[in-house]
Amino acid sequence: MFKTFKAMKSYIQPYKKLYISSALMTLVFALLAIVDPYLVGQIIDHVLTDQDTTFVIMGSLIIMGVTIFRTMLRYGYFVTFEKFSQKVVYDLRKDLYVKLQSLDFSYFDKTPNGQIMSKMTGDIEAIRHFFAWITHVTIFHSVVFIIAIIAMFMINPVLASTLILIVPFITFFSIRLSKSVKPIFAEIREQFSKLNTVVQENISGNKLVKALAREPYEIEKFQKENEAYKEKNMDAAKVWEDNLPALDAFAVLFNVVVLFVGSILILKGKMTIGELVAFNRLLWMINNPLRMLGWMINGTQNFVASFDRVKELLDEKSDLIEHKESIAHTHLKGYVRFEKVSFHYEDLPVLEDVSFEVNPGQTVGLLGSTGSGKSTLISLISRFYEATSGQILIDGEPIESYDIYTLRNNISIAMQDxxxxxxxxxxxxxxxxxxxxxxxxxxxxxxxxxxxxxxxxxxxxxxxxxxxxxxxxxxxxxxxxxxxxxxxxPAILILDDTTSAVDMETEYKILTELKKINENRTTFIIAHRISSVKDADIILVMDEGRIIERGTHTSLLEEQGYYYDVFTQQMGEFDVETREGA
Ligand SMILES: Nc1ncnc2c1ncn2[C@@H]1O[C@H](COP(=O)(O)OP(=O)(O)OP(=O)(O)O)[C@@H](O)[C@H]1O
Ligand SMILES: [Mg+2]
The missing domain is CATH 3.40.50.300 (P-loop containing nucleotide triphosphate hydrolases)
Incomplete structure (x- = not known):
């Protein structure tokens, strides 16, 4: 709890004034709650003993004035706390978003979208709720409880002590309530995220659902999660319902004790009627805080849990190691060199011992079976992932020595997805x-x-x-x-499967146009069609993470290896022009 506040310090600090002023307004609002029971008690005693009407009028006027003032205060702190909470979560949301932009592919690979979305929405809302509501409710009820206890002891210690005996029981019930609801709250949140995922996937995949006529299955899947969500909410409601009668019974018990012990004390002349009325009017001030205790504990726990989840994302480190003296703002030439580069996704080896070099203005064709590591290879150039071993150099410098923005500004990728x-x-x-x-x-x-x-x-x-x-x-x-x-x-242009869905004629036109503008530019073309790569200066053929053949279209055909096989398979699709080129 205190750890959370400490971690939130930088978010609260800028709006300290708002926070303090709203807390002060709440404090005064709570303190003034004593005026009504005190004055009502006094008025009754004055009327009964010396029939003093001026006191009645004065007292009533003060009560009215205080009530109006309190209404204004209440409005004031409501608005200020709301403003404060909105400002805090605005900053928090902004930082989360900026953080998300700085994180690398590997973070998004391992984190489901739904989880990120729930941090940005549900958890942020729990934090806002804490600052907008739980804070002032807690201040208000704590203050009211304390002054009510003090006032009661000042009015009549005997009656006050009797009442105090009931307090532990209500506290016990209230805390028990919050304890039994807590796991259900966690389950509700979990279930809500499941429900969201089902809906989100259904909407994104609506065409697939219809194409495979799986609507009934989708409805059933949704209904299952929907039902579970309803059940979890009912469980939570049931815990409240089960405990409410006990809490209500205690409230009645307070009344009964005050009436019973109070009457005896009056009969014995140890208490006035006005004091009894004042006592009665103080009861809500000790009963309500105790009843609200569970709610306040839950709200606070929710806040702490939500902030922990948000903090997890804020503390997430990008895998990229930035070098202090990085080269920035340069326009690269586009000389690329791979030296014995290997790469593993976690434990899965994807690239093994890849070496090649390209000069500015040259075009590299990358061909190879699905999953052979082509997209992975080019993603290493932009440092979307870091090579496990080996080195990649651009213009003679290791890519790590460039400032990441400079590096990426010099490279553009038309991604496969x-x-x-x-x-x-x-x-x-x-x-x-x-x-x-x-x-x-x-x-x-x-x-x-x-x-x-x-x-x-x-x-x-x-x-x-x-x-x-x-x-x-x-x-x-x-x-x-x-x-x-x-x-x-860019200095380096990378096309990952970019012309696979256009017809060959259009592809030919595009590649011809590209050639004209790419005189000084290094271009990588990843493709499955020979027609896309045949004019490249260097063609690399990949299989299972290794370069198995390299050369030009002509030299590779002469080799009669993998490239040649692919060519003969695809030959039927070629136009005359291409065949002549071979
Ligand atoms: N984010 C990832 N996390 C873990 N493994 C991955 C990830 N992306 C790709 N892989 C694995 O790495 C291998 C190479 O994938 P890659 O996308 O580089 O192949 P590719 O040659 O581009 O294939 P395609 O021609 O189908 O586009 C595959 O076995 C794939 O399962
Ligand atoms: Mg690919």
């Missing part, structure tokens, strides 16, 4: 260079062959594409991704 934002086509193309001129966007689009299909959309480049590019064909998406990579004008 294409992602488009819900934005215009132009916005998607210019994503990496937001200040790119229209002309630049059009130029990149033209090279990538986007201009060939853009006219089918009414709004041309201003057409908004749906989430992940809904409304576009696979080949259209690939061409947008290619334009996005080209527009960055």
């Amino acid at each position: 294409i992602f488009l934002f819900s934005d215009t086509i132009e916005g998607n193309i210019a994503y990496g260079v937001p200040d790119a001129s229209r002309i630049k966007v059009r130029l990149a689009a033209e090279i990538a062959g986007v201009n060939e299909f853009i006219h089918q959309f009414d709004d041309n480049y201003d057409t908004i594409v749906g989430e992940r590019g809904v409304g576009l064909s696979g080949g259209q998406r690939q061409r947008i991704a290619l334009a996005r990579a080209i527009i960055e004008d």
Whole structure:
């Protein structure tokens, strides 16, 4: 608890004034609660003993004034606590988001989206709830409880002591309640995240569900989680219901004791009627805090647990080791060299002893069976993952010696798994260079062959594409991704399976256009089709993480190895021009 507050210090500190002022308002609001029971008691005694009406009028006026003042205070601290909590979670959310941007592929590989989303929403909400509600409820009830106890002892120690005897019982019930609800709360949260995952996956995979006619199964799957969620909530409600009668009984017991012991004391002349009434009006001030105890404990525990989860993400370290004296803001030439590079995903060996070199302006073709490590190889160049052994050099320097932004700014990748934002086509193309001129966007689009299909959309480049590019064909998406990579004008351009979904004629056009602009640029083309790589200066053929053949189209055909086999299999698809080239 205190650890959590300490860890949150930097978030609370900037809004300390807001926090203190709202806490003070709550404190005064709670302290003034004593005015009503005290004055009512006094008024009754004055009326009964000396029929003093001025005191009655004065007292009533004070009660009215205090009530109005308290209403204002209550409004004040509600608003201030809300403001304070919103500011704190705003900063926290921002830091979480910035952190997410800094984390590397390996974090996202191992963390489900649902888990990240639940930190950004559910846990942040629990933290907000604590600052907006639990804090002032706790301050208010603690203060009210303490002054009520003091007031009771001042009015009549005998009656006060009798009441105190009941306090441990209510406390016990309240704490027991919070203890039995706690695990259920955790289960509810867990179940809610399961329910969310089912819905999220169903929406993302809606086409697959329909294509395989699995709607009934999906409904059943959802119903199962929905039912479990309902049950867990019912369990929580049941715990409250089971304990409520006991808590209510104690509240009644308070009344009975006050009435019974109070009457005896009055009869014995040890207490006035006014004092008894005042006592009665103080009862809620000790009863409510005790009843709320469980709620306050749960809210606080929830807050601590949620903050721990959020902190876990905030403390997450990127696997990248940044060197202090890194080379920044340079424009790289694009000389790439792999020296005995091996890479493992956790324990799975993916690349073994890969060595090759490319000069600026050269094109490397990467060919190989599915899962042979092509995408992994190129992801090492941008340091999305760190090589397990060996070294990668760019322009003669190990890639680790570059500042990570400089390195990545010099490399653009059209990734195999294409992602488009819900934005215009132009916005998607210019994503990496937001200040790119229209002309630049059009130029990149033209090279990538986007201009060939853009006219089918009414709004041309201003057409908004749906989430992940809904409304576009696979080949259209690939061409947008290619334009996005080209527009960055990188030293190293990497195309991972980028033309696999476009027809061969379009691919040929695109590759010819690319050649024109790539004179000084190092280009990697990953493909399964010979037609995509045949013109490359160097072709690397990969299998099970190793380079098994290397050479040019002609030399590889002469070797009559893997490349030759693939070529003969695909030959039927080739046009005359290609065959002549062979
Ligand atoms: N994030 C990851 N975590 C663990 N293993 C991975 C990860 N990504 C890829 N792999 C594994 O690494 C191996 C190489 O994958 P990679 O994506 O590099 O192949 P590829 O040659 O690009 O295949 P494709 O032609 O199908 O795109 C595969 O066995 C794959 O299962
Ligand atoms: Mg791949």
